[in-house]
Amino acid sequence: MKRKNKRLTFVMIALIFVGSAVALVLTAFEENIVFFFSPTDLESKKTPTKQRFRLGGLVAKASVKKQGGGITQFQVIDATNSVLVRYKGILPDLFREGQGVVVEGRLNGSVFQADEVLAKHDENYMPPEVAEALKKSGQWQGINTTGSKAQ
């Protein structure tokens, strides 16, 4: 009896682990594979605009405007399209013009009302001096090439 109990608990634990793994895989495939939509997806009506969804792209250069009451407004762009985003709250450290961003919220007319802003960084790592030197010599390619991956 004792042994049988032990075996039963072990099988149960294993089943719970395997079961939750499978459940996670399924949920992942259901909704989370597409973590965010691009402005172009929005334009081509691929996005369920009635519900909450995530929008991803680059923060357009010179588009960030701080308004009163902690409200920030900016354009999220990809290679061809752009969407105006409004957000109230604290922005993450890496939120910068020209950097990747993923915002979550609802589309309100033509303005995306975000209640969460996540910064997406690219795969390039370098010291500030090197980045400076690259920009000066015109060899800068990091952000723009990887940014278009948002599509």
Place this chain on the structure above:
Amino acid sequence: MQIEDKISMHAFMEFIEMNGHAAFIWSSYGIVIFVLIWLFIVGVQFQTKSETKLSQLNPRPRHRSGVRSERKTGKQNEA
């Protein structure tokens, strides 16, 4: 306090503070080092435990645990 001391102290504090991200950086390094040492201790304990168990079951000297098993069985015989 000497000026050089102040500068080095300042540099040290700057190093500890990690530009305001101290909590994130030091905690992640702390967790990694703590967990890796913990896992290592668990491994060593498992080895010692199972080798002692083997030497008690098996009176024949064998490889590493053999040395220990001879001593152990000797004690058991005395008792």
Place this chain on the structure above:
Amino acid sequence: MLNRFANPIRFLRLADQIQPWAAILTLVLFAAGLYFALFNSPPDYQQGETVRIMYIHVPSAWMALFCYTLLAITSGVAMIWKHPLANLAGRATAPIGATFTFLALITGSIWGKPMWGTWWVWDARLTSMFILFFLYLGYIALQDAFDNAEGGSKAAAILALVGFINVPIIKFSVDWWNTLHQPASVIKFSGPAIHSTMLTPLLLTALAFKGYYVWLFLINMRGEIAEARCRALQVSQIQNAQVAKVATSDARDAHAD
């Protein structure tokens, strides 16, 4: 080739030779890695000092995938060739892999909060890594889930092999799907996108973790081999006792006659 190491005594002799080197290499590489990671490397142009978390996060994630690949290989060898040490090697590897997966998840979460602005999101990379952790736990739990050790090993080996599909999914998740997690920096076609001053600490800690794996694997293997011998001895002792019982009762019967 395989048969050369089939003998546990031969394996242990080899382990005796490797272990001190693994220990020295691990400690030296880790000390050097920490020195470069914390003292002698520049901040990142975007992330500042927080980039230092990369030097332990990325090697942990590599180890998680490396250990699972080994787990799948040992499971395959155990099932196909019935190699006596293969299953023990899997048992010795699984806790190390599970620990590195855990560390990759935790350090990633700590890194994500200041950089992304969140501890966790369910994107394809993070979710598939989370599943890997559960695959490890499932493997460990299944090993001892059956009365006969062989059944447990077999079930765990099947899980390890089926779950291996997750490894390429983790690797390519950032390329196949939209994720919050950034794409690969080091292992990619166009060469590393990390400046050499930052690549140094990364590779040093990565090698230190590899050394740590070898070191702890050998220790775990000694434990597993001793444990396997104990199981075999207990079985034979029970059989001997039964034989002895039958013999004494036979003798008693004979005496009574």
